[in-house]
Amino acid sequence: MASPQPRVGVVTYPGSQDDRDALWALAAVDAEAVPVWHEETELPDLDAVVLPGGFSYGDYLRCGAIARFSPATTAVCEFAASGGLVLGICNGFQVLCEAGLLPGVLLRNASLRFVCRDVPLVVERDDLPFTSRCTTGQTLVIPVKHGDGRWFAPPELVRELETNRQIVLRYGEPCNGSVGDVAGVCNLDGNVMGLMPHPEHAVDPLLGSADGALLLASLVEAARTRALSVV
Amino acid sequence: MRATVVVRPKQGILDPQGQAVESALEHLGFSVSDARVGKVVDLTIDGVDADEARVQVERMCEQLLANPLMESYEVEVHG
Numbered sequence: 001m002a003s004p005q006p007r008v009g010v011v012t013y014p015g016s017q018d019d020r021d022a023l024w025a026l027a028a029v030d031a032e033a034v035p036v037w038h039e040e041t042e043l044p045d046l047d048a049v050v051l052p053g054g055f056s057y058g059d060y061l062r063c064g065a066i067a068r069f070s071p072a073t074t075a076v077c078e079f080a081a082s083g084g085l086v087l088g089i090c091n092g093f094q095v096l097c098e099a100g101l102l103p104g105v106l107l108r109n110a111s112l113r114f115v116c117r118d119v120p121l122v123v124e125r126d127d128l129p130f131t132s133r134c135t136t137g138q139t140l141v142i143p144v145k146h147g148d149g150r151w152f153a154p155p156e157l158v159r160e161l162e163t164n165r166q167i168v169l170r171y172g173e174p175c176n177g178s179v180g181d182v183a184g185v186c187n188l189d190g191n192v193m194g195l196m197p198h199p200e201h202a203v204d205p206l207l208g209s210a211d212g213a214l215l216l217a218s219l220v221e222a223a224r225t226r227a228l229s230v231v
Numbered sequence: 232m233r234a235t236v237v238v239r240p241k242q243g244i245l246d247p248q249g250q251a252v253e254s255a256l257e258h259l260g261f262s263v264s265d266a267r268v269g270k271v272v273d274l275t276i277d278g279v280d281a282d283e284a285r286v287q288v289e290r291m292c293e294q295l296l297a298n299p300l301m302e303s304y305e306v307e308v309h310g
Contacts, residue, residue: 061270062298069295098298105300112247152244152301177245 005032006047006223011072011092013038017054018089018200025200026050029217041071047223048085049076051092053145053198063106063148064094073099085129085226086192087219090146093184093194102185102194103161104153109146110177116145118208120172121183121197125165128186129222130193133214139172140211142197144183149196151178151185164188169195232276232284233309238297239269272296281308 008031012019023033034044038056043049056067067073073095080086080101088096096102109115118141123134134140153161158179161167169184176196184195199212240246246267253266276284288306297304 061295065295065298105298107244107301108247110245110247112251150245154300177247 004224004227005030006220006227007032007034007045008220008223009034009036009043009046009049011036011038011049011051011076013054013056013067013070013072015055015058016052016091018091018198019052019054021198022050022052022089022200025203025212025216026220028203029213029220031220031223036072038067038070038072041075043072043075043079046079046084047227048087048219049079050219051076051086051088051095052200053090053092056091056095059091059094059148062098064091064096064098067091067095068098077101080187080192083189083191085219085223087130087215088192088194089198089200090144090149090196093196094148096192096194101192102187103157103166104151104179104182104185106148106196107150107152108148109150114145114147115149115176116143118143118202119175119183119197121169122172124167124170128168128190128193128218130186130215130218131168132218132221134218140169140214141209142199142202142212142215143208144175144197146176146196149176149178151182151196153179161185168193169197232279232281234274234276234284234288235307235309236272236274236288236292236296237269237305237307238272238292238302239304240267241301241303244301269302281310284308 026033121140171181186193199215202209202212248268249266
């Protein structure tokens with residue numbers, strides 16, 4: 001018997017760009033990908049949620065600052081608070097930081113240049129719902145494309161995150177000036193993660209790399225386990 | 232009631248925009264240092280006195296206009 005497909009939502013804000021790619025990539029790793037409109041005050045029945053890349057609400061004021069107040073984001077915060085799996089990619093990462101679900105903030109790249117290229121990423125931990133198909137120390141190659149991806153947190157917060165093992169991915173080479181070369185972090189409970197690179201753009205060798213599929217397939221597998229445990 | 236909010240990158244935070252502006256000013260022949268780039272938000276609040284306006288603008292700063300991790304702010308209320 002085929003195992004049931006977990007339902008993974010992808011929120012579309014005005015200005016989201018990678019929502020369709022995220023839907024496609026999730027389907028490619030055997031999820032039922034469910035579009036969620038930003039005006040929805042309640043999420044449909046979902047096993048995980050992805051906040052995609054783009055420029056939500058024009059990214060006015062600060063990246064993700066306005067999207068934080070959208071009805072769908074409020075619903076996603078409630079979903080996360082009840083233990084739901086939430087992955088923020090690029091702009092989605094910025095939204096989760098602004099919403100206080102993830103630590104730190106994303107600032108303008110130190111170079112002031114938009115970076116758009118494949119980057120090596122070192123996996124810091126493989127015991128999360130987002131990294132179970134990876135191995136700690138493994139290098140993934142996944143593209144970045146952002147102008148505001150310089151993750152920052154004050155030194156005392158960075159120390160706390162290191163102690164709590166909340167840094168999940170680091171750039172294997174200088175990318176945007178992030179503190180500690182941080183590319184992705186998770187919350188204390190490990191059910192919310194954000195990263196600047198785009199796993200949904202790296203799910204097939206034809207795209208240059210299939211390493212992003214490891215992260216997305218980890219998420220889908222964890223979502224499937226949760227879906228089964230609820231039934 | 233008119234109010235002005237000035238939002239600045241906190242001391243010690245790398246501000247590449249400020250560095251770029253400083254570099255451009257130096258190209259123009261000005262001798263400058265420590266250029267920092269922030270934001271100004273002007274707004275009008277109806278039906279409140281100056282004290283209440285200040286309270287409300289402070290709340291706006293905490294909730295939206297500034298991110299305390301990286302920015303500081305100053306509020307000025309004009310009569």
